[in-house]
Amino acid sequence: MSINTENAKKIRKPMEVYCGIVAQMQGAEYPADFSASDDKLIDADYETTLANTDWPARHIVDFQGNGTPLDGSYTWYDASEVPSINNGKIGVRGHVDTPLVFTISNTAVGSIPAISIIGNNIDRIEFDGETYSGSEVIIPLVSGDYTETATVYPISGFRAEISDLIPGIIANFDNSNLISCTVAMRGDLTDSPSWQISDIEIKAYMPQNLESIIPNMADDSPIWYYAGYDGDYCETRKFYLAEPAKQGGNIITIKGEDASARLDNYNQQPQIVAAPRNTARRVAYNKFKQLIESAGVKLRESERPPAVSGSNKKERIIVLHEATARDHVANIMNLGHYGTFWPQFTDAGIPKVTWSKPTPKWLINESDIGDHVQTYTRKTARITSDDENGVTSTVTKSNSWRTITEPFDVTANQKVIQNYSDMFWAYSVANQKTRMWSTANSVAYVTKRATVKNSNGTKSYQSYVRGKRVIITPAEKNLQSPGGNIGGVLKLQNIVHGQLQDGSAYFFPRPSIIFDRQPVCGSFRFKGDPRWMPRDVFTMRMMDGSEHVCMVENVTLVHEGGGTYADVTYRQGVI
Amino acid sequence: MLTALDYITINGTQIYKPPEFSPTHEDVYKAEIETMDGSKIADRIGWKFADMDLEWGALPQSMVDVLVGMNGQCTIAFDDLDGTQVEEACVRASVVGLRNRNTIDGVTVWKNVTCSITFLNTHVD
Numbered sequence: 001m002s003i004n005t006e007n008a009k010k011i012r013k014p015m016e017v018y019c020g021i022v023a024q025m026q027g028a029e030y031p032a033d034f035s036a037s038d039d040k041l042i043d044a045d046y047e048t049t050l051a052n053t054d055w056p057a058r059h060i061v062d063f064q065g066n067g068t069p070l071d072g073s074y075t076w077y078d079a080s081e082v083p084s085i086n087n088g089k090i091g092v093r094g095h096v097d098t099p100l101v102f103t104i105s106n107t108a109v110g111s112i113p114a115i116s117i118i119g120n121n122i123d124r125i126e127f128d129g130e131t132y133s134g135s136e137v138i139i140p141l142v143s144g145d146y147t148e149t150a151t152v153y154p155i156s157g158f159r160a161e162i163s164d165l166i167p168g169i170i171a172n173f174d175n176s177n178l179i180s181c182t183v184a185m186r187g188d189l190t191d192s193p194s195w196q197i198s199d200i201e202i203k204a205y206m207p208q209n210l211e212s213i214i215p216n217m218a219d220d221s222p223i224w225y226y227a228g229y230d231g232d233y234c235e236t237r238k239f240y241l242a243e244p245a246k247q248g249g250n251i252i253t254i255k256g257e258d259a260s261a262r263l264d265n266y267n268q269q270p271q272i273v274a275a276p277r278n279t280a281r282r283v284a285y286n287k288f289k290q291l292i293e294s295a296g297v298k299l300r301e302s303e304r305p306p307a308v309s310g311s312n313k314k315e316r317i318i319v320l321h322e323a324t325a326r327d328h329v330a331n332i333m334n335l336g337h338y339g340t341f342w343p344q345f346t347d348a349g350i351p352k353v354t355w356s357k358p359t360p361k362w363l364i365n366e367s368d369i370g371d372h373v374q375t376y377t378r379k380t381a382r383i384t385s386d387d388e389n390g391v392t393s394t395v396t397k398s399n400s401w402r403t404i405t406e407p408f409d410v411t412a413n414q415k416v417i418q419n420y421s422d423m424f425w426a427y428s429v430a431n432q433k434t435r436m437w438s439t440a441n442s443v444a445y446v447t448k449r450a451t452v453k454n455s456n457g458t459k460s461y462q463s464y465v466r467g468k469r470v471i472i473t474p475a476e477k478n479l480q481s482p483g484g485n486i487g488g489v490l491k492l493q494n495i496v497h498g499q500l501q502d503g504s505a506y507f508f509p510r511p512s513i514i515f516d517r518q519p520v521c522g523s524f525r526f527k528g529d530p531r532w533m534p535r536d537v538f539t540m541r542m543m544d545g546s547e548h549v550c551m552v553e554n555v556t557l558v559h560e561g562g563g564t565y566a567d568v569t570y571r572q573g574v575i
Numbered sequence: 576m577l578t579a580l581d582y583i584t585i586n587g588t589q590i591y592k593p594p595e596f597s598p599t600h601e602d603v604y605k606a607e608i609e610t611m612d613g614s615k616i617a618d619r620i621g622w623k624f625a626d627m628d629l630e631w632g633a634l635p636q637s638m639v640d641v642l643v644g645m646n647g648q649c650t651i652a653f654d655d656l657d658g659t660q661v662e663e664a665c666v667r668a669s670v671v672g673l674r675n676r677n678t679i680d681g682v683t684v685w686k687n688v689t690c691s692i693t694f695l696n697t698h699v700d
Contacts, residue, residue, distance in 0.1 A: 010614065010615070010616050010617075011604070011616070011617055011618075011619050012616070012617070012618050012619070013618070013619065014605070014618045014619070014620045014621075015618070366611050367610060367611055367612040367614075368610055368616065369608075369610060369611060370608035370609050370610050370611065370616075371608075372611050525608055526608065526616075527606065527608070527616055527618070528606070543611060543612065558606075560605070560606070561605045561620070562605050562618065562620035562621070562697075563604070563605025563606030563607075563617065563618040563620060564606055564618055565606040565608060
């Protein structure tokens, strides 16, 4: 069964949805001690293997229960195999039909409110006078110094196996306990975009009353999600807890954001980026990627940089002004697309960077969707800016040194930080021991002990800074659409000056690309597909037979009451 | 002589099966969308018993009391069309219609008794 086959049907089978959260509580000692347990097999470093919930439990040939399937999915036990995410792990496995006994401790300092155990073939766990049924349990703990014995009873004929045991909460949900799961995946395809964060909201049935424990799940605890049909699931999306989880009655609510929320955490300091024509696209792409990674986004996939090609004779320069990675990323995706060079960052739980211009991935027939509404945005006819350097500009390097800080007295090993209103591409610092950092408009260094003879014969220790300026020259004060005056005026916020050139074309920043955009936008509802991403390109085949290439702006995928649908907004063209 | 086949059971009490009693299964859909060409697309999440309008020519007071006593979620047991005995959760969806009250040899009998029920559970195939 595949997502494509089911989507081709008018009446589809309900989609299987899997999601959950792993909220490890840090700062506490590992709470479980198996040193005195009568186990059959245990990883030597079980504290590490049990805490790594993404390491799979190995399928080992075993005669418990109904024996081992002969389909090659089980392997012989090999004691020399080092546990890892690739090799899997043993965890802790008891004897057949024999309870597995271990101790759980808590400490007064750094006490944890709960532990979570996930295993196999577990009938029940008895702990501190309470009984917890099943192979996935959350056990609330009393704070303070105490140690209690836990007894894990296997299902008759089997051995109890524990694969995950963490201080904190693991909660897994599927169709059997999920009430709703909404994944809002966002882009911004307007002419003046800002980066949009995607998020997930899970509402699920939770039989245990954990009202006092649930809110303790830490911010940024990973939330995972995937959906599809047996044998064909979408890639697992990863979000991070964004606000305290809640439990009301037996309903738990969990809200998370994608990693792109971290783009606000990185502030790009003023920087000069220079590139000859043959590597300009590569330099721009690498800078784009570096902005995202510096913000703490771990990319799951990134396209190899563009190849070096063409002449390397003329270097072009841009100045990146101080702004967050969020602003720069949105700016590059708005004004840095040209030809086949199309730098794009998409996250929505699968952070990915590419530069090749996207082509249609999906075909949508208008006859297969509901509530299709087309809207028309105002075309941009003119682009202006309040910037004294205009809408576009050129940046050149001056080769003459200019004294930008007059000599001043210092002591040895003194930290000096200088900020300037002009931009410089090179600095020379007198009496510098080490350079801490420099940006286009600041320099920080540590002084060394240098001797300077003063005119009166005394000695003092001085420092000063010289720099080579970059000169920004206005090019176009405003840009007029070649199509005439029809449309509105867009006021650009320049956070980049200068232009990078590839071959004979200036490609970033290239505000004139905005004039090429089509004003047709739209929205529709269709059967949800969990593989869709913001900025996916699709072909819309209209009922009159015409076809249009469109780009997804937002997809809100809703799994509710067993059914799945998606609300989509789009803009015609490839933005 | 009446047999078990002549009864249905509501909240554990047997009452006569209505003369017209034919439970039917209906599909349950979610995420229904009316497409731009007017057709319907949806996810079929399972099936449930279709709502039923029950009607009796006559019922004794004791059995009418069972119908009147249906408050909130109730259970109803009956033979499905394939002969298997099923027990389902349901709610009474209408007032109990009582037209004529007769007393025969000291026994109260109501004639033309009607009542509608809605089944609650969706079954996954």
